Amino acid sequence: MKYIDEYRDRETVLALAEEIKRQSTKPIKLMEVCGGHTMSIQKFGLPYLLPETVELISGPGCPVCVTSRSYIDQAIAYSRLDDVIITTYGDLIRVPGSSSSLEQERANGANIQIVYSILDALKLAKANRDKKVVFLGIGFETTAPSSAAGIIQAQMAGINNFSVYSAHKVMPPAMATLIDEGVEIDGYIGPGHVSTITGSGIYMDIPKKFGLGVVISGFEPVDLMQSVLMLVKQIENDDQKVEIQYTRVVKPEGNVKAQETLDEVFEYGDDWWRGLGVLENSGLKIRAQYDKYNTEKILDVTVEPTKEPKGCLCGEILRGVKKPKDCKLFGNVCTPSNPIGACMVSSEGSCAAYYMYNR
Amino acid sequence: MEIKSILLGHGSGGKLSHDLIEKLFSKHFDNPILKQQSDSALFGVEGKHMAFTTDSFVVDPIFFPGGNIGKIAIAGTVNDLAVSGAIPKYLSCGFIIEEGFSYESLEQIVVTMAEEAKKAGVQIVTGDTKVVDKGKCDKVFINTSGLGFLDEKYKPISSGTGIRPGDKIIINGSIGDHGMSVMAARNDLNISADIKSDCACLNHMIADVLDQTTEVRFMRDATRGGLGTVISELVQNETYGIEIKENQLRIHEKVRGMCELLGFDPIHVANEGKVVLVVGKKDAQKAVEIMQQNEYGQQASIIGEITEDYKGKAWLETMIGGKRVIEMLSGQQLPRIC
Amino acid sequence: MCLSIPARIEEIDGDTANCSVGTATYNASLHLISHEELKVGDYVLIHTGFAIQKLDEEEAIETLKTFEEFKSLNESLDQEEKETNQRIV
Numbered sequence: 001m002k003y004i005d006e007y008r009d010r011e012t013v014l015a016l017a018e019e020i021k022r023q024s025t026k027p028i029k030l031m032e033v034c035g036g037h038t039m040s041i042q043k044f045g046l047p048y049l050l051p052e053t054v055e056l057i058s059g060p061g062c063p064v065c066v067t068s069r070s071y072i073d074q075a076i077a078y079s080r081l082d083d084v085i086i087t088t089y090g091d092l093i094r095v096p097g098s099s100s101s102l103e104q105e106r107a108n109g110a111n112i113q114i115v116y117s118i119l120d121a122l123k124l125a126k127a128n129r130d131k132k133v134v135f136l137g138i139g140f141e142t143t144a145p146s147s148a149a150g151i152i153q154a155q156m157a158g159i160n161n162f163s164v165y166s167a168h169k170v171m172p173p174a175m176a177t178l179i180d181e182g183v184e185i186d187g188y189i190g191p192g193h194v195s196t197i198t199g200s201g202i203y204m205d206i207p208k209k210f211g212l213g214v215v216i217s218g219f220e221p222v223d224l225m226q227s228v229l230m231l232v233k234q235i236e237n238d239d240q241k242v243e244i245q246y247t248r249v250v251k252p253e254g255n256v257k258a259q260e261t262l263d264e265v266f267e268y269g270d271d272w273w274r275g276l277g278v279l280e281n282s283g284l285k286i287r288a289q290y291d292k293y294n295t296e297k298i299l300d301v302t303v304e305p306t307k308e309p310k311g312c313l314c315g316e317i318l319r320g321v322k323k324p325k326d327c328k329l330f331g332n333v334c335t336p337s338n339p340i341g342a343c344m345v346s347s348e349g350s351c352a353a354y355y356m357y358n359r
Numbered sequence: 360m361e362i363k364s365i366l367l368g369h370g371s372g373g374k375l376s377h378d379l380i381e382k383l384f385s386k387h388f389d390n391p392i393l394k395q396q397s398d399s400a401l402f403g404v405e406g407k408h409m410a411f412t413t414d415s416f417v418v419d420p421i422f423f424p425g426g427n428i429g430k431i432a433i434a435g436t437v438n439d440l441a442v443s444g445a446i447p448k449y450l451s452c453g454f455i456i457e458e459g460f461s462y463e464s465l466e467q468i469v470v471t472m473a474e475e476a477k478k479a480g481v482q483i484v485t486g487d488t489k490v491v492d493k494g495k496c497d498k499v500f501i502n503t504s505g506l507g508f509l510d511e512k513y514k515p516i517s518s519g520t521g522i523r524p525g526d527k528i529i530i531n532g533s534i535g536d537h538g539m540s541v542m543a544a545r546n547d548l549n550i551s552a553d554i555k556s557d558c559a560c561l562n563h564m565i566a567d568v569l570d571q572t573t574e575v576r577f578m579r580d581a582t583r584g585g586l587g588t589v590i591s592e593l594v595q596n597e598t599y600g601i602e603i604k605e606n607q608l609r610i611h612e613k614v615r616g617m618c619e620l621l622g623f624d625p626i627h628v629a630n631e632g633k634v635v636l637v638v639g640k641k642d643a644q645k646a647v648e649i650m651q652q653n654e655y656g657q658q659a660s661i662i663g664e665i666t667e668d669y670k671g672k673a674w675l676e677t678m679i680g681g682k683r684v685i686e687m688l689s690g691q692q693l694p695r696i697c
Numbered sequence: 698m699c700l701s702i703p704a705r706i707e708e709i710d711g712d713t714a715n716c717s718v719g720t721a722t723y724n725a726s727l728h729l730i731s732h733e734e735l736k737v738g739d740y741v742l743i744h745t746g747f748a749i750q751k752l753d754e755e756e757a758i759e760t761l762k763t764f765e766e767f768k769s770l771n772e773s774l775d776q777e778e779k780e781t782n783q784r785i786v
Contacts, residue, residue: 010679012764019771036700043683089745117746146744149726247756355686613719616719620718
């Protein structure tokens with residue numbers, strides 16, 4: 001398959017690994033912010049190919065992991081209302097809330113449907129005019145424009161039984177906060193598909209303010225290895241900057257049309273991140289003129305008080321200051337089939353990744 | 360975890376299914392034959408060794424490219440017997456039919472079952488029919504049970520007690536075809552791909568291998584949970600490890616494309632016509648060649664081996680030379696954005 | 698985050714493009730991309746049902762070219778290392 005297979009070429013990956021080994025002299029920690037990168041790194045077994053001097057750590061770029069437990073609780077409360085159909089990406093279905101999960105609620109009779117796209121949710125709304133279709137909007141800058149487009153299309157098509165419950169977030173505040181909080185990393189592997197939408201400008205502060213390099217990377221193994229090499233070179237030469245490895249997709253200006261769509265529907269607001277707390281202007285809220293499509297504005301629910309699991313270190317793990325094995329719950333109480341914390345639920349979460357690799 | 364109610368994942372063949380079997384069924388039904396925990400129960404009746412198995416089929420949609428629910432109902436049970444080293448002989452079948460289901464469709468399913476049974480050399484000797492109110496089941500569900508005879512020398516095959524380091528792991532062709540065929544045919548994700556299910560009775564091919572070689576140590580059909588589940592189950596007793604080479608796995612381009620779109624790992628996608636064999640080094644290549652003579656084994660190949668190292672772990676050497684662990688799936692794979 | 702896959706445009710119909718990954722096809726929305734200049738044979742990234750970017754063929758070729766040069770450089774370095782028995786950075 002074009003644009004996939006050539007970036008999975010074994011010889012190239014091995015040559016890059018060799019070159020990284022040659023160039024890397026001091027021990028460094030690189031954070032891949034994006035959960036999709038974590039997935040690729042796992043799927044292709046890249047850590048096995050890197051020298052001991054290069055350590056990859058996973059950052060807060062898994063939307064499921066950073067979403068609050070109260071969001072899940074509220075989604076569950078919506079699912080218990082009469083005449084509501086909850087539509088969601090598969091990612092959220094098994095995430096534990098305070099006392100239940102969407103999967104559990106579906107087994108109890110709630111109408112919860114997994115969709116591949118918000119457009120599938122719109123189709124459901126069109127076909128079930130007597131039901132209220134709620135779409136759970138999670139994800140970062142890559143995914144948020146599609147939620148915006150969904151709302152605009154609902155308005156144009158006069159679909160009034162459709163709303164979005166948004167937990168959309170943006171990446172840069174989290175990346176800055178991590179360094180502010182003293183997380184020890186030597187460079188960022190920048191999120192490729194977030195940057196596809198935003199362009200590379202959003203990271204300019206990071207080398208300036210914190211002296212760290214950012215290389216915006218693609219998702220295939222050749223991309224990731226080349227990005228590691230670019231960061232190694234930056235660090236070895238003490239020349240930290242923003243670079244784009246993923247040039248076939250990421251443009252400095254990003255996807256302007258998607259940005260405009262996003263801006264039309266969403267505005268920035270403070271938002272809570274697991275492990276990082278409330279970050280200023282890090283969340284995307286639906287603008288007042290689209291209140292009609294904002295689940296929080298049109299459906300009233302009583303949500304149970306949030307109970308965070310005792311002993312769960314997801315927060316520290318997401319900041320990269322603790323490893324999964326430092327957590328007492330890891331591997332015995334908390335496993336992929338019985339996740340306690342969000343990092344174990346998502347296949348791209350650090351704990352799930354660690355469980356798969358190193359158990 | 361305490362199970363409060365049954366989730367879809369409990370039927371996915373992955374870790375949740377295992378928990379349910381262990382905590383509920385095995386606990387209450389406990390007996391020495393059940394404890395064998397293999398594809399078929401093996402026991403002796405008046406000096407003859409028998410294999411007995413049962414399976415229920417609820418596939419949606421009931422018709423898909425390459426087969427229908429009736430074809431899987433025969434193939435699934437025949438294969439469960441065959442991978443235990445048995446010669447499948449007699450099948451039962453039970454139908455649960457939804458009120459209003461089309462007679463024509465039912466006939467089509469039954470005709471397929473008859474054809475498939477004939478090809479496999481088994482007879483359907485008893486059956487049952489129940490009809491339930493509309494909405495109480497989805498069109499039609501089928502259960503089949505099967506009985507086969509077993510040569511004593513093949514008894515260790517279903518438990519895999521003869522497996523040792525250096526043995527080769529073989530599969531009879533491409534992976535993921537059935538799971539993706541059904542998912543595409545369901546078309547609720549708007550992805551279209553004309554993928555043919557690999558659904559087939561493998562008993563003749565397996566019998567050929569058993570007849571002409573002496574070192575088959577283990578066999579299992581890689582159905583729900585895919586190749587990955589069979590491999591991760593194999594290393595559970597922690598007496599050896601496994602290494603699989605990803606570049607030896609065959610995956611059709613349509614299946615790959617669909618998996619990429621949905622974020623699925625083909626190694627965990629269901630098959631209905633694939634058997635995983637562990638064969639001693641000496642006979643491995645011969646087993647592959649014998650399988651290649653059969654229409655369902657033309658693409659048979661060695662995909663890995665049993666290792667002395669990393670006991671209890673199954674490693675995949677990835678296509679680019681990296682390494683990762685093959686884990687058992689926790690539930691079903693779901694389309695994801697991440 | 699953000700699973701997204703390059704897909705080839707097979708057909709454009711207004712705001713929708715029928716795209717193929719391998720030989721699986723999907724109808725992707727073009728609402729998030731300037732699509733006046735998109736044509737059959739172009740590749741786009743698809744995320745949650747939307748095309749979010751056109752693949753830049755020139756850049757892709759350029760990247761691959763670097764890899765080719767890089768591989769041959771690596772091979773020659775390996776050779777040199779072998780000959781001189783010295784590690785070259």
